[in-house]
Amino acid sequence: MNQNGSANLATLTLRATFFILLLVMAVLHVTSLFRGLDSAHGMEQAAIAREVARGNGLVTKVLRPASIRQNREATNETGTLADACKNTYHAPLQPLLLGAVFRAQGAQNFEAWRPGKNEYIYQLDRVVAGFSIVCMMLAIGVTYLLVCRIFDARIASTTALLMLFCELFWKMSMSGLPQMLMLLLFTCGCYFAYRAIEASEEGGLPILHALLAAVFFALLCLTHWLAIWIVIGYAVMAALFIKPRGVAGIIALVAVIAAVIVPVLQNIKVSGNPGGTAVLVLFEGLAGSEEYAMRSLETIPLNLRQLAIHVLRLSVMQTKDLYAYFGAIIAAPIFFVALFHPFKRASISHFRWVLLVMWISATLGMALFGLKGGENSPNQLHLLFAPLMGAYGLAMLSVLWSRLEFPKTIPLMSHAHLALVVVISASPFMLRMPFDVLNSLSSGENIAPNYPPYAPSILDSSIVDYADKNEIIASDQPWAVAWYADRRSLWLPIKLSELETIENIADAEETPIVGVLTTPISSGTRPLTETAGFYGEYLSLMLDGWAALATSTSPERRLVSKEDRELKGFYSRYPFPRVLFFRSSPMVLYTSRSPGS
Structure with a gap:
């Protein structure tokens, strides 16, 4: 040669x-190195892509209070929650391309892709x-x-x-x-x-x-x-x-x-x-966090000095x-x-x-x-x-x-x-x-997902069979609920009074909010001082999971929120809390219906 x-x-x-x-x-x-998606933006774009595959267009199942406010102001208070779910946050190309891929995979059928027994990673x-x-x-x-x-x-x-x-x-x-x-x-x-x-x-x-x-x-x-x-x-x-x-x-x-x-x-x-809701990302760079602006029903001024x-x-x-x-x-x-x-x-x-x-x-x-x-x-x-x-x-x-x-x-x-x-x-x-x-190979089928804070199998088993498709779950991780449970999810508003306002809108539209889910994304993956700042009126709710974990050997698990007088109205609407444990990290789902109903 x-x-x-x-x-x-x-x-x-x-x-x-x-x-x-x-x-x-x-x-x-x-395969072996994969633990599931770990990005809120990625999960929401995937959920939008699934709606594209269903022929519903660029629609999100994540309800931002800011989106609700913007839509109602733009429509002279005639806009619905469904209108507020039209995507004005994410750029459209990836959801559109993913939607085509999902369509080819038959991913528009949620039931066909639900996790099986002892399956912790969502296949989609x-x-x-x-x-x-x-x-x-x-x-x-x-x-x-x-x-x-x-x-x-x-x-x-x-x-x-x-x-x-x-x-x-x-x-x-x-x-x-x-x-x-x-x-x-x-x-x-x-x-x-x-x-x-x-x-x-x-x-x-x-x-x-x-x-x-x-x-x-x-x-x-x-x-x-x-x-x-x-x-x-x-x-x-x-x-x-x-x-x-x-x-x-x-x-x-x-x-x-x-x-x-x-x-x-x-x-x-x-x-x-x-700019739609995406314009509020300015709060991330100029004020330190967009979360507060997204979770508020009120217009928040931005300091441009x-x-x-x-x-x-x-x-x-x-x-x-x-x-x-x-x-x-x-x-x-x-x-x-x-x-x-x-x-x-x-x-x-x-x-x-x-x-x-x-x-x-x-x-x-x-x-x-x-x-x-x-x-x-x-x-x-x-x-x-x-x-x-x-x-x-x-x-x-x-x-x-x-x-x-x-x-x-x-x-x-x-x-x-x-x-x-x-x-x-x-x-x-x-x-x-x-x-x-x-x-990973030594773990076999028990490959751990990205938990805390995301547990696809728990969200599927606790929410899908509880909430109907026209019902809403409020949560501190609505993108995960939207993606893994295929249910519309409200990002927990800043104030309890704002939650009540949105509840009234949802009831009038016959798409009621039937539960509130709190997860370690609020109190397990961020400092408690930060949790207190972002979830001031809900702080006792965010601590409930850890209180339940600490009292798990007692005859009855204790919840901090039951001692909080400010939450009496909340408990009158969601009187049935369910503690959900996954690998020693707790979540709590506060429901409006008893587990046996």
């Missing part, structure tokens, strides 16, 4: 090994995770093609390995969040943007590529509203680097406007404002956790060093400035709308930039490495820097994974 044949065989062997490893890791992450969660993993696999492929075009196959292969071994990418895939779909669309948009810049520098016709880039960036905005900030940055730089100057930027902005016009008109119709300074401070603060936001891809932060290197090809040089300005614009957006949850936040956009920034970082390292003497004298050391980057980035994840797999 000649030298070229040996090289081709080696290349094919390495690619086959990569694809096998990718498939093995994908299978592991939807695996379908959601599988969809995200497929998007991630496609994103790796597109990234490889793009980096090959910018640099070479060596750097592209290393970038693909960094993506494969990025723990954050796998976590996001299993969360239910749309970030992996966003990664695919963002990478496709960047591919055509680079092609447009390249064609512009070579005297070709860049308009077709610029148009395709605009289409993918518009789809990106339909996957997450915060991505509009990325497109603003792209439009500015496209206007500078793609000829004829200004046209590509205008095309991008027009594409986004055309994409969002239908959701905006729907938001105005349902909520009275273009010193807005510019506040956003600038939060933007700078993101840099201290940038390594984690980039998924621990060590080459990604080196991108900022690569900004000072004079790359020979103008397209490579220009494209890095496009990436930088898009990232700066996205950082400002994340500062404005908040990053609660750190690298796992629903608003996390840094990870979209990690692969391409990492490719530039690898290129910069290669330039520096080539200037050393010993790589020239020792051929085996010529690519050692790339191997070292992969080892450093992947080691924490890959060294822990075998133990996680072994622990």
Whole structure:
């Protein structure tokens, strides 16, 4: 066999090994390593997707008090709870695509997918995770093609390995969040943007590529509203680097406007404002939490004093956790060093400035709308930039490495820097994974879900057979009730009086609230001081589960709320509390009907 044949065989062997490893890791992450969805946004988007599969459109079963208020104000108090369930919070693309997948799987039939006996992981969660993993696999492929075009196959292969071994990418895939779909669309948009810049520098016709880039960036905005900030940055730089100057930027902005016009008109119709309920996410960035605003029937003023300074401070603060936001891809932060290197090809040089300005614009957006949850936040956009920034970082390292003497004298050391980057980035994840797999295999069928706070089997067994389809359960985790129990669920309002107001509306519409569910999401996964702040009037209810656990050996379990005089009205409506234990972490379902009725 000649030298070229040996090289081709080696290349094919390495690619086959990569694809096998990718498939093995994908299978592991939807089987033995999977614990179910762990994101509130992911669960609600999945529940919306199920309604899409049923032909009901973009409808959520999560009732936000703020949505009820907005809808009633927009309709002069004539709006119903069903109207308030029309989605004005989530971007529509992932629910629509998932809805098609669910339809193909027959997931619109809730009964067919209910957990079996001793089954703790909801099987539809695996379908959601599988969809995200497929998007991630496609994103790796597109990234490889793009980096090959910018640099070479060596750097592209290393970038693909960094993506494969990025723990954050796998976590996001299993969360239910749309970030992996966003990664695919963002990478496709960047591919055509680079092609447009390249064609512009070579005297070709860049308009077709610029148009395709605009289409993918518009789809990106339909996957997450915060991505509009990325497109603003792209439009500015496209206007500078793609000829004829200004046209590509205008095309991008027009594409986004055309994409969002239908959701905006729907938001105005349902909520009275273009941003819908999603506009209240501003409270996350500027006031520390959107939860209070979402759970209130009253309009809460937002303090916008010193807005510019506040956003600038939060933007700078993101840099201290940038390594984690980039998924621990060590080459990604080196991108900022690569900004000072004079790359020979103008397209490579220009494209890095496009990436930088898009990232700066996205950082400002994340500062404005908040990053609660750190690298796992629903608003996390840094990870979209990690692969391409990492490719530039690898290129910069290669330039520096080539200037050393010993790589020239020792051929085996010529690519050692790339191997070292992969080892450093992947080691924490890959060294822990075998133990996680072994622990999972030893657990057998008793694989633990993400509890606390989410227990799909308990929500199914305690709520589905208790509440009819037209009845409502109020809860501190309504997204989980909506997804795992397929029942409309009210996010527990801030005040007891607001709960009574919504109860009266629900009774008048013959869709009564028949229970209130409290879970460890309020008192088990957050400090009690925070619980007291968010659930002041309900605090004794939030402590009931732990009181029942502490008195479980007594003849009768004690509930703190029964001693709370402020809750006499509540107990007159929900007099039958049921303590639900799952792995020593309690939930309490306060019902309006006795268990035997």
